[in-house]
Amino acid sequence: MGIWSQTKQIYKMSFLLSVLIGYALSVCNNGRLEGESFLEHHISKGVFKTVTTTGLAACQRACMERSKCKSVGYNRETLSCSLGKLNDNKLFTGDRADVYFEPDWNQTLPESLGPCRSRLCSKTETCVVLWSGNHTCITELRSVDLTVLLDFSKNTNETDFHAMISYVQHLVGQLHDVRLAAAVFGGVTSIKFRLDAFLNSSAQIEALEEISFSTITGNKIKRALNKIHGKIYNGSIGDRPEVQDVILIMFYPDDMFTSNLQETVTAVKSDGIHIVTVGKAPSDDGYAILNMTASEPLEENILTVSEYSDLLGMESQILKAINLSL
Incomplete structure (x- = not known):
């Protein structure tokens, strides 16, 4: 190809690029x-x-x-x-x-x-549309390296599983600059994907869709937290040093094996990892485990549901709990 042909090709490509970008930026x-x-x-x-x-x-x-x-x-x-x-x-x-x-x-x-069209929030807040169609104003959302830890023990059924996955998919779409990891646990812990696996929300939502449900015998949350601490955080691939690490646990706290749990939780928190808990139908004993596991302030980081289908009605509280950690 001659110089003139190359030049014409470059001008043509530049023109087309200008048209495409201009169009993308002007379409309302x-x-x-x-x-x-x-x-x-x-x-x-x-x-x-x-x-x-x-x-x-x-x-x-x-x-x-x-x-x-x-x-x-x-x-x-x-x-x-x-x-x-x-x-x-x-x-x-x-x-x-x-x-x-x-x-x-x-x-x-x-x-x-939706309701955010009216720009209802102050200049220091972000407007987030909720599943209900209403909105909430949240102090500026920042980057987060988030791990969702889901209880696959005998107390979780397939309906619970689908409700948890659906909610996490919705949550990912609400956060900004999130890196996501996912793990499930019972007596053993299985990491489904790590923080570096999927770097945009669309890919993360699709990856969550690929997780399949099967009950895992046992209920050792201590082992799960240890594995996340060592294999996902603590300088592992994809864990950004300048970004807050957050673990969101959805579990049935009443049936957890708690031997040496406090020691593990203390080690996780000492590395700056923030823990938000969602407990299903806890008794007084279950609340004690939630208190032991969640980060301070407990009133912000302990949430409870009767059924996991209630999660969509709590998205404002969960978003705020994650954001308060940042």
Whole structure:
């Protein structure tokens, strides 16, 4: 191919790329913001939040959920999203992967935002749409390395299993910049996937769908926490040193084997790992185990349900419990 043909090809590709990016940034009916975009530009100052490994549409949505967001910077190679609190703060970078975008907040926001279309939260909060169709305002969500630990002992049936998985799938969609690991336990613990396995919410939701249910004889939560501590956290692959580690346990506490549990829980917490517990139908003895396991403040990190199907009605409390740890 001659130089002139190569040049024409480059111009053609650049033109098509400009059209595609411009279209993606201007479509509102698909849940994206309208506004002015600039290729080869990025935010120069005033970045208040960075989200890694995310798509352009998710980056724009992250802006829409925050009243303080005035500008968006996105890199199509690193998949990094920067949200800015200032208008007109673009900087030419010359990097064709960079896109700068300034939303038009005078437009009617997409219906996909539900009640958050009205921008009901303060500038220090994020608006989150709940399963019920209502909303909650949460102090700025931050990055989290989250492990969900599910009780597969004899007290869990298939209905419980599906309710737990469905809720965790929904939870992943509500969090920002989450790395997810999943493990199940009874007498033994099985790690289904680790923090580095799936780096975006869509892949994480699909991976959860692939978990199958089978009862595991026994109920040794101490062994489960030890395995998560050593194999998922504590500097293991995918565990980001600058990000808070959180374990969300869903279990039937009344039937747990608790020998030396306190010692294990203390070791886990001493490494900065935060534990949020959801206990099914606990008795007084069950509450004692929840108190032993959960992080402080206990009133925020101990949640109880009669059935796991009740989880969707508690999403605001669970989101806040995870976020308070960050």
